Amino acid sequence: MFKSLFFRVVLAVVLLAGLAPFSTAQHIAATPSIEHVEVLRLPSGGYWGHPSPFGFNRGPGYMRASLVFDTLVWRDASGETIPWLATDWSLADDGITWTFTLREGVQWQDGEPFTADDVVFSIEYYLDNPGTAWFMSQVDQIASATKVSDTQVALTLKQPFAPFIQTTAESLLIFPQHIWENVDDPKTYTKPDAFIGTGAYRMIEYSEAEGTYLFEANPDFFLGEPYVQRIEFVPTSDNFLALINGDIAAFDKFGGVTDEMLEPFQSDPFEVRTAPGEWGMFLFFNLEQDTPLQDVRVRQALAHAVDRQAMLERILYGFGDVGSMGFLPPANPFYNPDLIDYVYDPAQAQALLAEAGYNGTPIKLFYAAGDTETARVIEIITNGLEAIGLEIERVSLDQTSLDAAAVEGSYEIGVFGFGGLGGDPDQLRRSFASQSQTRGFSRALGYNNPDFDALAGAQLSLTDPTARRDAIFEMQSILAEDLPVLPLYYTARVVVFNADVFDNWYYTPGGWGGGIPMPYNKHQFIVGLPTGLEIRE
Numbered sequence: 001m002f003k004s005l006f007f008r009v010v011l012a013v014v015l016l017a018g019l020a021p022f023s024t025a026q027h028i029a030a031t032p033s034i035e036h037v038e039v040l041r042l043p044s045g046g047y048w049g050h051p052s053p054f055g056f057n058r059g060p061g062y063m064r065a066s067l068v069f070d071t072l073v074w075r076d077a078s079g080e081t082i083p084w085l086a087t088d089w090s091l092a093d094d095g096i097t098w099t100f101t102l103r104e105g106v107q108w109q110d111g112e113p114f115t116a117d118d119v120v121f122s123i124e125y126y127l128d129n130p131g132t133a134w135f136m137s138q139v140d141q142i143a144s145a146t147k148v149s150d151t152q153v154a155l156t157l158k159q160p161f162a163p164f165i166q167t168t169a170e171s172l173l174i175f176p177q178h179i180w181e182n183v184d185d186p187k188t189y190t191k192p193d194a195f196i197g198t199g200a201y202r203m204i205e206y207s208e209a210e211g212t213y214l215f216e217a218n219p220d221f222f223l224g225e226p227y228v229q230r231i232e233f234v235p236t237s238d239n240f241l242a243l244i245n246g247d248i249a250a251f252d253k254f255g256g257v258t259d260e261m262l263e264p265f266q267s268d269p270f271e272v273r274t275a276p277g278e279w280g281m282f283l284f285f286n287l288e289q290d291t292p293l294q295d296v297r298v299r300q301a302l303a304h305a306v307d308r309q310a311m312l313e314r315i316l317y318g319f320g321d322v323g324s325m326g327f328l329p330p331a332n333p334f335y336n337p338d339l340i341d342y343v344y345d346p347a348q349a350q351a352l353l354a355e356a357g358y359n360g361t362p363i364k365l366f367y368a369a370g371d372t373e374t375a376r377v378i379e380i381i382t383n384g385l386e387a388i389g390l391e392i393e394r395v396s397l398d399q400t401s402l403d404a405a406a407v408e409g410s411y412e413i414g415v416f417g418f419g420g421l422g423g424d425p426d427q428l429r430r431s432f433a434s435q436s437q438t439r440g441f442s443r444a445l446g447y448n449n450p451d452f453d454a455l456a457g458a459q460l461s462l463t464d465p466t467a468r469r470d471a472i473f474e475m476q477s478i479l480a481e482d483l484p485v486l487p488l489y490y491t492a493r494v495v496v497f498n499a500d501v502f503d504n505w506y507y508t509p510g511g512w513g514g515g516i517p518m519p520y521n522k523h524q525f526i527v528g529l530p531t532g533l534e535i536r537e
Contacts, residue, residue, distance in 0.1 A: 035537070036217075037228045037502050040525065041248050044233035047211040051203050052194040053122075053173040054132050054186040057400075059419055059516040062134055062171075064206075066513060066522050067215050067231065068109075069173040069197035072100050072119070073165060076523045077530035079509030081165055085114070085174060085198065089165070095461070096143075096157040098164065104151060106222045108176045109196045119153045120145045121177035125186075132186050135440060136420060136514030137171040138163075138430070160461035162468065163424035171514030174198070200226045200526045211235050224535045227528030228502065240496075243270070249501040252519050254279045254419075255316035255491030256373055262496065269500040275507035276331035277320050277490030278422030278517035281311075281377060284406075284414045284485050287446030291412050292361050298390075299483040301352035303342035305384040310344075311489050315376045319494075323487025326476025327421075327428060331490070334425040334469060336476040342483075349388045362391040366411035369396040377415060377488065406441040416441040421490065423515025425472045429456035432475075432484060447484035495519040504528050504536075 048061035056065045072086040086100040106114035123145035126133040133139040143158045157164065179193045180186065195203040200223070201215035213233040217226045236242040239251035244264060255277070265272050283306070285293045292298045308322045321330055325342065328335045367378055378394070385392050397405065405411045418441055420427060430438045433456040434448040455471045455478075462468035479485070495505050504524045512521045528536030 036225070037528070039230045039232065040228045040502050041232045041234055042520075043236045043239050043242065043248050043251050044211040044213065047208050050190050050194070050206060050208075051213070052186075052189065053134075053175045055188075055190065055194075057403075059513070059518055062513050062516060063518065063520050063522070064203075064213055064215075064233070065173060066199070067201040067525075068195055068199040068203050069175060070199050071172055071174065071513075072169045074170060074523060075166075075508055075510075075512050076521070076527075076532065077506040077508060081170065082523075082533065085119075086169075089169070095160040098155045098157070098169070099148065100153050100155070100169070102151050102153065103222055106198050107220055108178075108198055109202055109218055109220075110176075110193070112176065112178055114176075114198050116147045116150055116153045118177050119174055120147050121181065122172070122174045123155065125175075125180060126172070129186060134171055134173065134514065135438060135442075136167060136423075136516075138167050138426075139172060140437060141168060160463075162460055162462060163426045166424050166510070167426060167514050170512070198222070200522065201231065221526070223526060223533055226526045227504075227536050228525040231525065240264070243496060243498065246498070250495060250497035250505060250519075252493065252495040254493055255320045255489075257319055257494055258317045262494070265496050269498050270496065271499045271503070271505075272494060272496050273505055273507070273519075274495075275493045275517075275519075276422075277329050277492045278331050278511060278515070279417065279419035279493070280323060280329060280421055280490045281415070281417040281488040282323070282485050283381070283488060284411075284416055284441075284444060285483070286409060286412050286414065287444070287448075287484060288409050289412050289446070291363055292356070292358055293363065293412065295356045295358075296483060297352045297356035298358060299486070300342060301349040301356070301358075301388065302385060302390065303483060303486050304345045304349035304352065305388045305390065306381055306486065306488070307344040307384055308488055311377060311380055314380070315373055316489060316491060320489050320491045323489050324476075325480035325483065325487065327431070327479055327485065327487055328425060328472075328476060329421050329490040331422045332425060334472040336473040339476060339480040341480075342486075344384075346384070346388055353388060353390065358390070360389070360391055362393045364393045364395050364412040365415065366395045366397060366402060366405055366413065367415035368399045368402045370398070374415070374417075381415070403441055406443070407439045409439070409445045414441070418442055419517040420511055420515030422517055423510045426460065427515070428472065428475050428479070429460070432456070432479060444484040447482070449478055449482055452478045452482075493517065493519070504530065506530050 049055045049057040051064040070085050073081050074084040087103050088101040126139045141161045144156045146154045148154050183189045200221040202218050204214040204216050206213045215231045217229045242248045312322050325339050326336045430436050431442050432444050433453050455475050459468050459471040497505050507519050508521050511517045
């Protein structure tokens with residue numbers, strides 16, 4: 001395959017240059033002009049696709065692509081929007097036209113200048129190739145992109161869209177017209193120039209088989225030489241031991257940690273930082289399928305039969321929160337705390353099944369195999385459902401196949417985990433409105449409530465914070481009643497790191513890249529400080 005040949009050539013060039021190949025056994029030191037972090041080695045967690053604007057998978061894949069490709073704006077540890085490819089932006093009186101002033105002097109990594117034409121081309125290319133943009137970006141809200149001048153572009157929306165800056169401008173990766181204008185199948189394009197961006201890092205190599213990625217600093221990056229010179233993602237079997245042994249510089253975990261597990265990292269050179277949960281585990285009920293789940297009483301029975309408190313205690317060790325029936329976690333500023341709940345009550349579950357006339361028809365439960373946490377989740381779910389007489393047929397898939405089943409709608413009940421829950425609450429519209437074009441693991445298929453749809457549409461254009469909050473609260477109340485999804489739990493987050501290697505670790509409030517809750521915001525590696533655009537010295 002061309003990709004394999006390409007990376008063998010890259011490796012040969014590295015060797016001819018007198019450098020060591022990418023491995024977990026040897027550091028490659030750059031010679032920075034100021035004191036920088038030479039190598040930052042992180043656990044890969046597997047293969048997350050190739051880091052082009054179209055080839056990555058989920059949040060970890062987007063993170064890798066974002067090292068190479070930039071967006072119009074970004075955010076830092078403050079959670080506030082900061083300039084990136086654009087230095088200024090404004091909304092016209094019509095409420096739908098955003099004008100961005102672009103940073104001058106920016107270059108693509110092949111030396112070509114970055115222009116307003118590239119921004120317009122990127123938007124139009126996404127629109128001409130539906131389903132190729134990062135699902136959080138909501139590019140379908142854009143009606144047109146226009147070049148105003150050499151340094152300005154205007155993006156006109158289809159309707160007023162309150163979360164545009166965070167969910168679109170901040171997450172939509174911009175790519176070069178001179179490379180992509182002749183590419184017909186962007187998702188499979190992996191020639192070397194597929195990885196040419198304006199970003200702070202160059203993609204040097206990656207391995208699908210090993211799940212490794214190597215990025216090196218772009219010396220011509222528009223903010224200056226990045227603070228971290230080289231980022232390696234490497235496979236690990238035990239992140240705790242790998243950090244103690246110096247094989248990696250940090251790792252993060254969503255829930256499932258105890259004080260005892262963190263005890264070895266409570267003294268120098270290690271540090272531990274935590275944040276509330278913006279990642280959750282859910283049971284999605286596919287209402288496109290003709291199953292007993294069409295009856296809300298069956299869904300309510302299922303909710304009463306699943307012991308979510310036991311999940312919090314046995315899986316997260318108390319390091320998180322039980323799921324809210326309104327979908328949004330307590331960490332989200334728009335979280336509604338006053339919702340009905342479905343406490344663990346097998347007797348009530350059986351009564352609801354009887355009332356619904358459930359006749360023993362099996363329901364298929366789809367989930368991803370392979371990790372201890374999911375195995376415990378499935379055990380608690382199936383034990384609870386079988387105890388009330390609900391027949392469950394397990395369907396175990398790998399993660400990629402499960403994600404494909406979510407898009408296709410071939411599951412009946414799906415166990416899906418994902419983040420982005422601390423970002424803009426328009427997530428509710430994307431996941432639950434009947435008009436939403438989103439397909440995938442965060443979409444409630446077949447759900448239709450006209451009252452919810454009306455609120456979902458109205459909140460898009462509400463600029464008054466109180467009015468929008470009221471609409472979002474009511475949307476959560478409707479979801480709690482209709483139960484198209486059962487939120488199981490939200491994991492609190494922890495990042496553990498060796499501060500002698502790199503100490504600028506933080507969780508971005510509301511996430512980054514549209515809401516990703518991981519502690520791998522590229523800003524922290526580029527600048528070396530929590531906020532601002534001045535690179536640490």
